Amino acid sequence: xxxxxxxxxxxxxxxxxxxxxxxxxxxxxxxxxxxxxxxxxxxxxxxxxxxxxxxxxxxxxxxxxxxxxxxxxxxxxxxxxxxxxxxxxxxxxxxxxxxxxxxxxxxxxxxxxxxxxxxxxxxxxxxxxxxxxxxxxxxxxxxxxxxxxxxxxxxxxxxxxxxxxxxxxxxxxxxxxxxxxxxxxxxxxxxxxxxxxxxxxxxxxxxxxxxxxxxxxxxxxxxxxxxxxxxxxx
Amino acid sequence: xxxxxxxxxxxxxxxxxxxxxxxxxxxxxxxxxxxxxxxxxxxxxxxxxxxxxxxxxxxxxxxxxxxxxxxxxxxxxxxxxxxxxxxxxxxxxxxxxxxxxxxxxxxxxxxxxxxxxxxxxxxxxxxxxxxxxxxxxxxxxxxxxxxxxxxxxxxxxxxxxxxxxxxxxxxxxxxxxxxxxxxxxxxxxxxxxxxxxxxxxxxxxxxxxxxxxxxxxxx
Amino acid sequence: xxxxxxxxxxxxxxxxxxxxxxxxxxxxxxxxxxxxxxxxxxxxxxxxxxxxxxxxxxxxxxxxxxxxxxxxxxxxxxxxxxxxxxxxxxxxxxxxxxxxxxxxxxxxxxxxxxxxxxxxxxxxxxxxxxxxxxxxxxxxxxxxxxxxxxxxxxxxxxxxxxxxxxxxxxxxxxxxxxxxxxxxxxxxxxxxxxxxxxxxxxxxxxxxxxxxxxxxxxxxxxxxxxxxxxxxxxxxxxxxxxx
Numbered sequence: 001x002x003x004x005x006x007x008x009x010x011x012x013x014x015x016x017x018x019x020x021x022x023x024x025x026x027x028x029x030x031x032x033x034x035x036x037x038x039x040x041x042x043x044x045x046x047x048x049x050x051x052x053x054x055x056x057x058x059x060x061x062x063x064x065x066x067x068x069x070x071x072x073x074x075x076x077x078x079x080x081x082x083x084x085x086x087x088x089x090x091x092x093x094x095x096x097x098x099x100x101x102x103x104x105x106x107x108x109x110x111x112x113x114x115x116x117x118x119x120x121x122x123x124x125x126x127x128x129x130x131x132x133x134x135x136x137x138x139x140x141x142x143x144x145x146x147x148x149x150x151x152x153x154x155x156x157x158x159x160x161x162x163x164x165x166x167x168x169x170x171x172x173x174x175x176x177x178x179x180x181x182x183x184x185x186x187x188x189x190x191x192x193x194x195x196x197x198x199x200x201x202x203x204x205x206x207x208x209x210x211x212x213x214x215x216x217x218x219x220x221x222x223x224x225x226x227x228x229x230x231x232x233x234x
Numbered sequence: 235x236x237x238x239x240x241x242x243x244x245x246x247x248x249x250x251x252x253x254x255x256x257x258x259x260x261x262x263x264x265x266x267x268x269x270x271x272x273x274x275x276x277x278x279x280x281x282x283x284x285x286x287x288x289x290x291x292x293x294x295x296x297x298x299x300x301x302x303x304x305x306x307x308x309x310x311x312x313x314x315x316x317x318x319x320x321x322x323x324x325x326x327x328x329x330x331x332x333x334x335x336x337x338x339x340x341x342x343x344x345x346x347x348x349x350x351x352x353x354x355x356x357x358x359x360x361x362x363x364x365x366x367x368x369x370x371x372x373x374x375x376x377x378x379x380x381x382x383x384x385x386x387x388x389x390x391x392x393x394x395x396x397x398x399x400x401x402x403x404x405x406x407x408x409x410x411x412x413x414x415x416x417x418x419x420x421x422x423x424x425x426x427x428x429x430x431x432x433x434x435x436x437x438x439x440x441x442x443x444x445x446x447x448x449x450x451x452x453x
Numbered sequence: 454x455x456x457x458x459x460x461x462x463x464x465x466x467x468x469x470x471x472x473x474x475x476x477x478x479x480x481x482x483x484x485x486x487x488x489x490x491x492x493x494x495x496x497x498x499x500x501x502x503x504x505x506x507x508x509x510x511x512x513x514x515x516x517x518x519x520x521x522x523x524x525x526x527x528x529x530x531x532x533x534x535x536x537x538x539x540x541x542x543x544x545x546x547x548x549x550x551x552x553x554x555x556x557x558x559x560x561x562x563x564x565x566x567x568x569x570x571x572x573x574x575x576x577x578x579x580x581x582x583x584x585x586x587x588x589x590x591x592x593x594x595x596x597x598x599x600x601x602x603x604x605x606x607x608x609x610x611x612x613x614x615x616x617x618x619x620x621x622x623x624x625x626x627x628x629x630x631x632x633x634x635x636x637x638x639x640x641x642x643x644x645x646x647x648x649x650x651x652x653x654x655x656x657x658x659x660x661x662x663x664x665x666x667x668x669x670x671x672x673x674x675x676x677x678x679x680x681x682x683x684x685x686x687x688x689x690x691x692x693x694x695x696x
Contacts, residue, residue, distance in 0.1 A: 066387065066433035067426040068394035070405055075426065078418035156296075163299035167398055174301060187309035195302040202297035354542030357503055358556035358608065359531035361524075368555055372546045 006186055010193050013180040020176025021197055027090065027172060028159040028205075031097035035158070036151065038098065039105025044140065046106070047113050057106065064103030070164050072096050077168040093165040093172070101158045108150045112143030145217045152209040156202050163198070173197060240415045245424065251407030252428060258393040258403060261325040263386060266332020273337035275366075278344050288337065295334025300392050303327045308399045324396035331392065335385055343378040344370060380444035387433045387440070394429070404428055456481040456612055456643040457502065462511035464497060471497050473667040474511070479612075479660070484644045486654035486675065489664035490690065495647045498664070499614050502645070503527075503534045516611040516643075532560060535605030536614040539621050541597045543589040549576070549600050550585050553607045561608070568607075575603040579633045595626030599633055606637075613637065615646035651691065655679045663687045 010017065046057040064072070076099075077092040087095065116139050124138035144151075166175035177194035181187045238244065276288035295303075307330075308323040318326075347370050355369040397406035408425035412418050457479035464472035471494045479485045487495040500506045502513055504520050504527045513520040518530035544552050553575060554568035563571070576582050579599040589597055598618055605613060615634065619627040631653050638644055638657050648654055654661055655675050662672040663686075671678065671687045682688040 062434065062437070063430065066391075066437055067429045068391040068405060070394040070397070071408070071422055071426045071429060074405075074408070074412075074418065074422045078412065079422050080419075082417070082419045160297075160299040163301045164395060164398075166301075174299070174305075177305075181309065188306070188311075188313050191302060191305045191309060195298050195306060198299055198302060199294065199297040350538065350540050350542040351544065353505060354538065354544070355556075357505060357531055357536045358604070359528045359560045360556065361528065364559050368559060369544055373544075376546070 007189050007193070009180075009184045009186045009189060013184065013190075016176050016180055017173070017193065017197075020171060020173040021201075023090070023171055023176075024159070024162055024173040024201065027093050027097060027165070027170070028155075028162050028201075030094055031101055031158060031162075032155050034094075034098045035101025036105050036155075038102035039109055040140070040144070042102065042106040043109035043113060044135070046110060047139075048135070061103045061107050064100055065107065069096065069100050069161050070167060072100060073165060073168050089165075089168050089170040092168055093162070093170040096165070097158060097162060100161075101154065104154045104158075105151060108147045108154060109143060111150075112147035113139055115146060116143055148213055148217065152206065152213070155209065156205055159201060159205055160198060238414050240411065240417045240420050240424075244411045244415060244421075247411060248404065248407050248424060248428060251402060251404050252432070254401070254403035255390065255393050255429075255432070258324055258328055258396055258401075259386065259390050262328035262332040262389045262393070263336075265325065265329030266334075266336050266389075269329065269333035270336030270340060273333060274340035274344060277337060277341040292334050292338050292341075295331065296338065300327070300331045301395050301398065303330050304395060304399060320396070320399050320401040323399060324393075324401045328389065328393060328396070332385075332389055335388070336382070339381050339385060340374070340378055343374040343381070346377055347373045376447065380440050380447060383436055383443060384440035387436045390432050390436070391429065454481055455479060456483075456516055457485075457645065458512075458514045459498070459502070460512045460514075462498070462501065462508050462513060464494075464501060464506060464508050471667050472501070472508070475669060476511075477662060477669060477672065479643060479645060481643050482641045483660065484638045484642075484646070484658045485660045485662060486658035487645065487647045487662050487664060488649075488651070488654060488690070489670075493664040494667045495662075495664045496616055499536075499616050499645060499647050502614060503531055503536050505536075528560075532608055533611045534614065535608060535610035535612070536616065537598070537601050537605055537618050539617040541589075541594070541601045541621075543597055543601055543604070545589050547588075548585075549581070549587050549589070549592075552589070552600060553604045556604070557607050571607050572603075575606040576600075578606065578636070579603045580629075593626060594622045595629045598622065598630045602630075602633055602637075612643045612645070615644065615648070617647050617649065619648070619650060651679065663690065665690075 042057050042060075046054050073092060073096045076087065076096050077089065080087055080092075120138050120142075121134055124134040129137070162172055163174040165172055166178060169175065171179075173194055177190050181190040184190065273288045273291055276284045277292065279285055279288075304324065304327040307327050308318060308320070311318055311323075351369055351373065352365060355365045360368070393403055394405035396403055397409065400406065402410070404425060408421055412421045415421060455478040457477075459475050459477045462472055462475040463470065471492075475494075475498055477485075487499065489495045497506055501508050502515055502520065507522060508520070515530065516533040518526065518533060520530065521527060544555070547555065550569070550572050553572040554563075554565075557563040557568045557571060558565065573582065573585070576585060579602055581596060581599055581603070584592060584596065584600070589600070592600065602613075602618075618634075619630050622630065627650065631650065634644070634646070635653075635657050646654075646658070658675045660672065661675040661678045663670050663678065663682075663684075665671075665686050671682065671684050678687065679691060682691060
């Protein structure tokens with residue numbers, strides 16, 4: 001092996017890489033918050049509203065979960081303009097990630113809701129809670145607490161999948177790395193650095209989510225959130 | 235450049251490209267399965283440093299984007315003198331990615347075999363290898379089937395990332411057709427539908443297996 | 454000649470010492486019952502005897518084998534020492550026949566035909582010849598436990614250890630398991646049993662060992678022990694059991 005590593009090139013393009021890193025953080029944060037909110041709303045609608053709503057939500061969830069994120073991005077970024085709706089690369093990424101994550105979090109929260117026992121709900125009603133109170137305190141919050149580790153794993157997967165947005169020229173970390181490597185021809189160093197940054201982001205995100213879990217649910221849930229959960233739905 | 239409209243020949247081209255999606259999936263599950271199985275066993279080994287190494291490997295693979303694995307093997311190794319064909323780079327990357335996730339899924343399955351099964355077989359004078367082969371793994375396999383099929387869906391979808399190094403599978407074929415027809419909405423809708431045709435039955439199969447595992451007998 | 458010799462055995466789980474110097478022996482062909490409250494260390498002692506738990510001090514010799522940390526030696530010991538657990542621990546993915554023949558075939562390298570003959574023989578002994586092809590989940594708890602006993606017997610052990618084998622069973626199913634054990638005792642098997650079945654211990658075991666707080670508190674011929682306990686702890690233990 002005669003190849004000489006030159007990591008000095010990274011310093012030269014530091015600003016580009018940091019800008020990309022920051023955009024990755026931004027689009028991940030926004031889509032995680034929005035995707036989870038939509039997920040909770042959709043899962044709740046699904047469990048409370050009628051048959052039609054349930055079928056509509058299930059269809060959405062299955063369509064998203066059974067098609068690649070990349071193709072979803074293509075449809076939004078190239079397809080929507082063709083249908084007369086022009087969207088920028090960052091907006092397309094945000095829409096794509098939110099729509100994708102919403103489907104997964106709907107599915108995860110749904111599984112949590114369905115794990116709540118009927119007797120719990122009856123106990124809540126017996127205590128004189130209103131239907132909304134029962135739903136909030138007896139169904140939804142315990143459900144979310146139960147599936148919090150699975151949600152956390154999905155958040156990390158989404159953050160990592162944001163690298164795919166480089167394919168529609170969203171200028172996040174992977175796109176920044178691609179730009180730097182096209183300028184410097186130092187592919188290995190650049191992508192190694194980007195990989196290290198993603199790893200740091202993933203570990204950091206996990207740590208933050210564990211702290212958030214500690215704050216929201218207490219010690220047990222937080223500890224579970226530190227360990228990756230890989231399920232059929234992941 | 236001649237522009238075509240999206241018609242049967244283009245549709246047929248997309249359908250044919252699905253074979254590469256399937257081949258990449260098979261490479262990921264086959265290669266990733268072999269490596270992942272070894273890592274899973276290392277993860278539950280009684281040797282401390284082996285457990286730690288396997289755990290680090292899993293955390294590493296699960297902590298970086300599949301796309302980075304792909305770029306590192308394609309561009310990185312190429313620069314270092316290993317010129318990889320896209321199919322080789324894509325196949326290796328998919329296998330590496332698969333191994334990290336399969337190892338973790340299977341570790342869970344091995345550990346969910348009740349501890350008394352270890353004691354029962356141990357007190358019948360079996361070696362560790364015999365315990366794995368005759369008692370633990372056959373039971374772990376049953377538990378592993380539903381989540382493994384579920385993970386196969388993730389793999390099928392993630393093979394689309396190979397298009398980003400120019401490997402012509404279904405997603406890349408869609409781009410090529412789109413470049414020729416300029417009908418992105420129609421083209422990518424068809425591409426999505428073709429992925430759905432592969433993934434949805436697998437998802438349902440995983441769900442069905444999962445239900446059968448919980449409802450049925452333990453055998 | 455003693456088939457089991459336990460000499461000054463100490464065992465701790467972390468800082469908790471559960472066995473505080475146990476010395477005892479069991480003659481060949483004898484049946485010894487280990488009784489005592491939960492937490493007295495009796496199950497731990499039994500598990501130490503085939504190396505499922507390691508000991509920190511002392512020595513155990515059983516069926517001519519010393520209990521060691523050496524894996525290969527421990528496996529040789531285990532081919533001569535059978536153990537049956539409270540939770541049966543049958544292999545759920547194997548038929549009754551395969552449960553029984555697995556270890557003889559892969560550990561003792563017995564041929565298929567011979568293993569099958571042995572399986573038929575031990576199943577007849579526990580009265581379950583008709584369950585040859587059944588799977589564990591098709592059997593009652595009592596039947597599963599009898600298969601577990603047969604599975605151990607198929608290794609042709611010199612000593613059999615029974616760890617509360619009827620504790621998980623419904624009361625109406627314990628009889629069939631105890632009957633099998635009584636028959637084994639009559640046939641001259643050296644047996645050590647941790648049990649809560651006082652009547653059974655008194656009738657079948659020639660010797661009973663009462664354990665209390667990690668020590669042997671009282672031991673001797675079963676009849677004497679049960680009919681005229683020498684220590685107040687033993688007396689109270691029997692009384693609370695009858696109640």
